[in-house]
Structure formats: C-alpha cells, structure tokens
Amino acid sequence: MLAQLLKDELSALGIQTVDIDENGYLMATLPAHPDAPPETPVIGFLAHLDTATEMMAENVSPKVTENYQGDDIVLTDAHAEAEGKAVVLSPRDFPALLQYKGHTLITTDGTTLLGADDKAGIAEIITAIEYLLHHPDIVHGTIRFAFTPDEEIGRGPHHFDVNRFAATYAYTVDGGPIGELQYESFNAAQATITIYGKNIHPGTAKGKMVHATKLALAFQATLPERESRSPKPTQISLCAGFGFGTVMSLI
Numbered sequence: 059m060l061a062q063l064l065k066d067e068l069s070a071l072g073i074q075t076v077d078i079d080e081n082g083y084l085m086a087t088l089p090a091h092p093d094a095p096p097e098t099p100v101i102g103f104l105a106h107l108d109t110a111t112e113m114m115a116e117n118v119s120p121k122v123t124e125n126y127q128g129d130d131i132v133l134t135d136a137h138a139e140a141e142g143k144a145v146v147l148s149p150r151d152f153p154a155l156l157q158y159k160g161h162t163l164i165t166t167d168g169t170t171l172l173g174a175d176d177k178a179g180i181a182e183i184i185t186a187i188e189y190l191l192h193h194p195d196i197v198h199g200t201i202r203f204a205f206t207p208d209e210e211i212g213r214g215p216h217h218f219d220v221n222r223f224a225a226t227y228a229y230t231v232d233g234g235p236i237g238e239l240q241y242e243s244f245n246a247a248q249a250t251i252t253i254y255g256k257n258i259h260p261g262t263a264k265g266k267m268v269h270a271t272k273l274a275l276a277f278q279a280t281l282p283e284r285e286s287r288s289p290k291p292t293q294i295s296l297c298a299g300f301g302f303g304t305v306m307s308l309i
C-alpha cells in the first residue's frame with residue numbers, strides 16, 4: 059500500500075523504472091547522466107517502509123519546533139500538562155539534542171510514534187533523487203534505490219533480491235546522527251548452548267563434580283573479545299552439575 063503510494067509519487071517525479079515485487083520490495087532507477095563515464099559504478103540507496111510496532115503509529119500529528127535552543131520540549135498539549143501527563147523530550151535524557159541547536163526539529167506530539175525511522179530515510183532518498191532530477195548539471199552514474207518491508211521485525215533482507223537490485227555499492231539511510239556513516243554491523247546470529255555439568259553425591263564429589271556454571275564461564279572466556287561484544291547478553295542455559303539436573307541460571 060505504502061509502496062504503491064511511493065511508486066505513484068516516483069512516477070509523477072518522472073522516474074520511469076519503478077517495480078514492486080510480490081514481497082512488497084519497491085526498486086527504482088535514476089538513469090545515469092549522459093556525461094557519466096560508462097565505468098561509473100551503480101550506487102544504491104535503501105530505506106525501510108515499516109515503522110516500529112511497539113507504539114501506535116496511526117493518526118500521527120508531528121510537532122515542529124523551529125530554531126531549537128536546547129531546552130526541554132514538552133511534546134504533549136497543555137491539557138496533558140495540567141493533568142500531570144506531559145511527555146517531555148529533554149537533553150538530560152537525550153544529550154544528542156544539543157547538537158541540533160538552531161535547527162528545526164520534527165518530533166512526535168507524545169501520543170503516537172513519529173515513525174521517522176524510517177520515513178525520514180525514504181524522504182531523504184526521494185528528496186535527493188528530486189534534487190538530481192532538477193539539477194541536470196550534476197553528473198552522476200546510475201542510481202538504484204529500494205524501499206523494503208519488515209525491517210522492524212528483523213526480516214527486511216530475507217526476500218531482498220540483491221541481483222535484481224544490481225548496485226555495485228549501496229547505502230542504507232536509516233537513523234543515526236547527521237554525518238554518521240556506519241560501515242560494519244554486528245552479526246545477530248543466535249545459538250542456544252546447553253551446558254551439562256556432572257552431578258555427584260557430595261560425599262564422593264571432591265574432584266569429580268563439575269559445575270555447569272564454571273564450564274559456561276570457561277566457554278565464555280574462550281570467545282574472542284573483539285568478536286563477541288554482542289548488544290544482547292550471551293544466554294546460556296545451564297543444566298545439572300549442582301542441584302538436580304534442572305536449568306540453573308541464565309548468564
């Protein structure tokens with residue numbers, strides 16, 4: 059639905075090659091400038107169509123704060139404030155706000171999700187395409203761009219057809235402060251490891267009982283430090299070794 063709206067908008071801009079595949083992935087092309095050398099690599103830009111699912115994302119009514127001065131922004135209206143239900147966006151909680159003094163900030167009004175993740179990415183890509191269309195003096199190679207579903211549920215890349223996209227290099231425009239470029243990401247692969255200790259009657263356990271926790275800690279210590287700083291804690295279920303063979307704890 060959203061992909062279809064964007065397809066219509068892109069067609070109205072003059073982008074002729076816009077396709078939406080059966081999985082809802084929109085892909086489009088801005089052809090190379092006639093003066094671009096033929097070896098110019100195809101550059102891709104991506105953004106995701108879906109927004110976070112945790113908050114209400116319908117009937118969004120953005121709040122615009124012009125010439126932001128670094129103060130707290132009361133998102134909700136005076137009525138909510140009178141009831142003590144004001145929602146405040148404060149640099150105390152989000153120090154990065156102070157980098158945007160003098161800017162115009164677009165935020166939620168505190169009642170719904172804003173959804174700038176990743177509507178802002180889509181708007182930025184379309185604005186860039188529009189700019190290039192209106193400035194034929196800028197020489198550029200072929201630009202491919204794609205808007206994808208299901209990023210917020212971790213399935214954005216699952217049906218992304220890399221060959222169909224056919225970009226030599228590509229950038230995802232999604233979140234992050236102005237000027238930040240991320241060139242690598244953690245691997246969110248998951249493994250469930252169950253570690254069994256050795257349970258023995260305490261009377262004869264000396265030198266024989268093996269505690270599952272100690273094994274888990276030894277295993278954890280073998281993971282290369284640089285490659286195992288996962289944003290989520292390592293989870294290992296521990297069975298037996300001490301107690302009666304039940305799961306004992308999670309690290």
Ligand SMILES: [Zn+2]
Pocket residue numbers: 106175176209232233
């Ligand atoms: Zn995002």
